[in-house]
Amino acid sequence: MKLLIPVASGIEAAAKREIERLGFGHAPAIRGRIALSGSWEDVAKLNVFLRAGERVLILIGSFHAETFDALFEGVFSLPWEEFLTPHARILIDGKSVKSKLAAVKAAGGVVKKAILSRLRERLHVRTFDERGERAIVGVSLFEDEVQITLDTSGDGLHRRGYRVLTGEAPLRETTAAAIIEDSLYRRNKAFADPFSGSGTIPIEAALYARNIAPGRDRKFDFESWKCVQKSLLPPIREEAREGEYHGPIAPIYASDISPKAVETAREHARRAGVLQDITFSVRDVKDLSLQERYGVLISNPPYGERIKSVDLFFLYRNFAAAFHALPDWSAYFVTSYEGAEEAFGRADKRRYLFNANLKCSLLTYFGKKPEGGI
Numbered sequence: 001m002k003l004l005i006p007v008a009s010g011i012e013a014a015a016k017r018e019i020e021r022l023g024f025g026h027a028p029a030i031r032g033r034i035a036l037s038g039s040w041e042d043v044a045k046l047n048v049f050l051r052a053g054e055r056v057l058i059l060i061g062s063f064h065a066e067t068f069d070a071l072f073e074g075v076f077s078l079p080w081e082e083f084l085t086p087h088a089r090i091l092i093d094g095k096s097v098k099s100k101l102a103a104v105k106a107a108g109g110v111v112k113k114a115i116l117s118r119l120r121e122r123l124h125v126r127t128f129d130e131r132g133e134r135a136i137v138g139v140s141l142f143e144d145e146v147q148i149t150l151d152t153s154g155d156g157l158h159r160r161g162y163r164v165l166t167g168e169a170p171l172r173e174t175t176a177a178a179i180i181e182d183s184l185y186r187r188n189k190a191f192a193d194p195f196s197g198s199g200t201i202p203i204e205a206a207l208y209a210r211n212i213a214p215g216r217d218r219k220f221d222f223e224s225w226k227c228v229q230k231s232l233l234p235p236i237r238e239e240a241r242e243g244e245y246h247g248p249i250a251p252i253y254a255s256d257i258s259p260k261a262v263e264t265a266r267e268h269a270r271r272a273g274v275l276q277d278i279t280f281s282v283r284d285v286k287d288l289s290l291q292e293r294y295g296v297l298i299s300n301p302p303y304g305e306r307i308k309s310v311d312l313f314f315l316y317r318n319f320a321a322a323f324h325a326l327p328d329w330s331a332y333f334v335t336s337y338e339g340a341e342e343a344f345g346r347a348d349k350r351r352y353l354f355n356a357n358l359k360c361s362l363l364t365y366f367g368k369k370p371e372g373g374i
């Protein structure tokens with residue numbers, strides 16, 4: 001099967017590296033989707049192990065369509081009976097860019113009609129009760145080229161299952177994981193997030209350090225599809241458990257000025273199974289003090305409209321003073337505050353990514369290297 005992994009803008013490289021490490025070889029990214037070939041077993045593995053990808057889609061077919069008739073014909077010609085039963089609850093997720101078929105809702109209606117017509121003809125059924133398995137069909141039009149996909153994940157892969165409480169401006173789990181993957185962090189180095197909010201970054205760091213697969217315990221839509229053997233997933237979940245690391249790791253510190261945020265983060269860490277790995281505290285960033293050397297700080301300081309820019313400048317100044325007192329730590333932080341570098345100092349590296357549709361900079365500051373290397 002042809003598989004597509006959508007990834008958020010700015011984190012393609014980390015996702016590609018992860019996919020290569022899972023044994024898939026080089027996979028090109030085209031317009032925010034990494035393309036590879038794989039079996040149902042690969043679908044299961046990618047869903048369970050991927051940290052930075054957003055979903056695992058099966059490319060059912062692609063064709064050119066400028067009219068609704070051509071769209072209907074293209075979708076009708078695809079082998080839906082190999083994937084869906086007459087009970088499938090088909091949901092359409094559409095988008096159209098630079099295409100004649102710009103009315104996404106109408107296009108979705110045509111796609112669903114074509115799928116049901118095909119199932120009616122091939123499975124010899126008259127009625128569809130839609131009470132069975134969920135199947136999210138993607139309809140993506142770009143310059144009149146249509147890609148039709150089936151979403152094996154269902155809920156996005158950022159939904160690891162641990163984030164149940166709401167936090168203030170949380171970072172997406174997949175984005176946090178990609179930043180960690182791209183960073184110098186390893187389990188033998190101390191880690192800190194002084195603006196930890198609901199805990200996403202330190203929790204993803206602990207999952208990474210413990211080699212805990214993010215999809216180990218969650219459900220995926222493909223599990224309830226008739227075309228997938230029930231025996232497929234349990235051994236992969238087992239393989240994930242066997243690969244976990246139970247030895248010592250360097251400390252992971254998470255702090256925030258808000259006691260409520262720290263409580264939320266603690267609950268999330270408990271649900272993720274990494275509570276014992278993270279030292280939480282309620283603390284203003286200006287009081288940050290870390291004893292370990294050569295650590296890695298990854299954080300997502302405030303940048304919202306709710307804080308006056310003069311206060312934001314001083315907040316970043318305080319953050320800078322605390323961080324620059326640790327000359328051998330490296331820092332990575334995500335922000336959309338435009339005065340960040342002015343307040344914090346010029347970054348060694350800068351790139352852009354999107355968090356919740358907001359363009360952010362990822363600023364990197366490298367610390368002094370240890371003499372013998374660690």
Ligand SMILES: C[S@@+](CC[C@H](N)C(=O)[O-])C[C@H]1O[C@@H](n2cnc3c(N)ncnc32)[C@H](O)[C@@H]1O
Nearest residue numbers: 170171195197198200256257258284285300302
């Ligand atoms: C953008 S949010 C972090 C969100 C977090 N990455 C998550 O995924 O939930 C910024 C956090 O900084 C905290 N904060 C604001 N001022 C602070 C200060 N002076 N010291 C420490 N934390 C502060 C806020 O309480 C908030 O939780």
